[in-house]
Amino acid sequence: MCGIVGYIGQQDAKKILINGLKKLEYRGYDSAGIGLLNQSGVHVFREKGRIADLEAIVDWKITASVGIGHTRWATHGEPNRENAHPHQSASGRLTLVHNGVIDNYEKLKEQYLVGVQLKSDTDTEVIVQLVEVFIGEGLEVAEAFRKTLSLLHGSYAIAMIDAETPDTLFVGKNKSPLLVGLGEGFNVVASDAMAMLQVTDQFVELMDEEIVLVKKDAITIETLDGKMVKRDPFTAELDASDIEKGTYPHYMLKEIDEQPAVMRKLVTAYRDDNGDIKLDQNICEAVKAADRLYIIAAGTSYHAGLVGKQLLERIAGIPTEVHIASEFAYNMPLISKNPLFIFISQSGETADSRGVLVHVKKLGFKTLTITNVPGSTLSREADYTLLLHAGPEIAVASTKAYTAQIAVLAILSVATAEAKGLQPKIDLMKELSIAANAMQTLVDQKEMIEDIARKYLSTSRNAFFIGRAVDYYVALEAALKLKEISYIQAEGFAGGELKHGTIALIEKGTPVIAIATQFHVNGNIRSNLKEVTARGAHACIVSMEGLNEAGDQIVLPEVHDALTPLVSVVPLQLLAYYAALHRGNDVDKPRNLAKSVTVE
Numbered sequence: 001m002c003g004i005v006g007y008i009g010q011q012d013a014k015k016i017l018i019n020g021l022k023k024l025e026y027r028g029y030d031s032a033g034i035g036l037l038n039q040s041g042v043h044v045f046r047e048k049g050r051i052a053d054l055e056a057i058v059d060w061k062i063t064a065s066v067g068i069g070h071t072r073w074a075t076h077g078e079p080n081r082e083n084a085h086p087h088q089s090a091s092g093r094l095t096l097v098h099n100g101v102i103d104n105y106e107k108l109k110e111q112y113l114v115g116v117q118l119k120s121d122t123d124t125e126v127i128v129q130l131v132e133v134f135i136g137e138g139l140e141v142a143e144a145f146r147k148t149l150s151l152l153h154g155s156y157a158i159a160m161i162d163a164e165t166p167d168t169l170f171v172g173k174n175k176s177p178l179l180v181g182l183g184e185g186f187n188v189v190a191s192d193a194m195a196m197l198q199v200t201d202q203f204v205e206l207m208d209e210e211i212v213l214v215k216k217d218a219i220t221i222e223t224l225d226g227k228m229v230k231r232d233p234f235t236a237e238l239d240a241s242d243i244e245k246g247t248y249p250h251y252m253l254k255e256i257d258e259q260p261a262v263m264r265k266l267v268t269a270y271r272d273d274n275g276d277i278k279l280d281q282n283i284c285e286a287v288k289a290a291d292r293l294y295i296i297a298a299g300t301s302y303h304a305g306l307v308g309k310q311l312l313e314r315i316a317g318i319p320t321e322v323h324i325a326s327e328f329a330y331n332m333p334l335i336s337k338n339p340l341f342i343f344i345s346q347s348g349e350t351a352d353s354r355g356v357l358v359h360v361k362k363l364g365f366k367t368l369t370i371t372n373v374p375g376s377t378l379s380r381e382a383d384y385t386l387l388l389h390a391g392p393e394i395a396v397a398s399t400k401a402y403t404a405q406i407a408v409l410a411i412l413s414v415a416t417a418e419a420k421g422l423q424p425k426i427d428l429m430k431e432l433s434i435a436a437n438a439m440q441t442l443v444d445q446k447e448m449i450e451d452i453a454r455k456y457l458s459t460s461r462n463a464f465f466i467g468r469a470v471d472y473y474v475a476l477e478a479a480l481k482l483k484e485i486s487y488i489q490a491e492g493f494a495g496g497e498l499k500h501g502t503i504a505l506i507e508k509g510t511p512v513i514a515i516a517t518q519f520h521v522n523g524n525i526r527s528n529l530k531e532v533t534a535r536g537a538h539a540c541i542v543s544m545e546g547l548n549e550a551g552d553q554i555v556l557p558e559v560h561d562a563l564t565p566l567v568s569v570v571p572l573q574l575l576a577y578y579a580a581l582h583r584g585n586d587v588d589k590p591r592n593l594a595k596s597v598t599v600e
């Protein structure tokens, strides 16, 4: 994970780097640092904690027109100041930031760095020390940089400054994302375009095993084996205001509120002038041609995939399996003769999913990525892409991407059914618009939901969410949301499964939140709730209009029964939000986490 930035130009780099790091903080927030180069040398500032902690120790009087910066999600070594980036070579000549994991750093240390006193526990420091060792052996800095990168196994996005070459930023990438941003009289680098939108919207994508020499008025891209690369820039179609919180106290709340608008945007994006679904026919044909679909994803995206399986099987009639990416990679099931692999990922950068993508591509299978980020690694590397159109999701807890993923999977299901000549029994675009209105009703009930959070979750150490059929999948997502930001031990269960063991955990006052949106299991889930209530549980029910009974705590406006997750999840996201808020947690940046999980 981690985020890196770099600047070379005429302005003061410090502010640009720090502002950029603030936009990358979602990638990790264990520590942060910047390295600045000016006539008097290199100045490094590093601090444990957030960018705000770094700002407090930076010497604001120093000006420099070259610099690099880093925000860290710790992998090697404690999240303390010593392990914070930038790291420097023994002489102090070279200063480097890195996002990724170097698998062979210990071997490299043994082979090349005997006698070099390392100051940190990181894999990163090995990189910068290696470059210096190779300079010591007589290589020019650019060659030493290239040689070092060609020895690394693993993932990296790297930016380095050399006190003796002040007109160049040395940059390289493998597996971790990295862009070079182009300006008038300056150039920048960043893990994500968002970080540098403040100064440019023109970016050049870097591919794996490429290195770039970035000067203030030119960039030179080469492959690690020395071939020159020419690549045109693209315009980042991001609105700077999309990445601001505005008047919201937290991104998560803003993103929950944006869900009705995202639904409407998807309806517009995937509808033609006749009101029919508009989707790349090549994608429909690829799905139609598959004898089995394999959905690969992690976390919330995996939960959306579970709902997607139901939609694809029910509407398009194609057998579908859903797999956790990190498991699939090492425990691959038997694959059908003609599969299509569907990768679901908000960021499009999740390393676990990418590992599977690379593997199945080698096996010659077709791939489709459903992502929120055009140009992301998973999007670039798959045969086809479908976009979520959800706008940047900044809060670590995923909300609007989840509902957008389900909506896009529904669109894909209906488009495929139509391509197969089936007549889907759902007017999807109309039903998505109805769901958008229902979501709006729910986000407007914040006070009521906050009261429920106070009543059920303010002191509890654990909580259970139960559901049957598709509601079970929403229970899994609700539990993930609650645990990741409130730190309450929360689990999602299939209602009927509790009595096979888990019910032993129910004691007086244990919150159990049931989801009841499905007619065919409404009676069953209510019986399951009675079973836990009889054992002292503090029961709460989220039901759908038409299935509701007196005393139900949250009643959802009625929507098509294939689309209920779009609305049932909304009050559960809000419950998690308020539970975390009442506990005084950092809602947008929960402990130990990062938004984009780019390590396996």
Ligand code: M6R
Residues within 6 Å of the ligand: 298, 299, 300, 301, 302, 344, 345, 346, 347, 348, 349, 350, 353, 396, 397, 398, 399, 480, 481, 484, 595, 596, 597
């Ligand atoms: O970017 P991705 O959708 O691939 O990310 C997958 C998970 O890391 C992500 O959904 C994670 O579970 C969220 N923080 C949950 O809110």
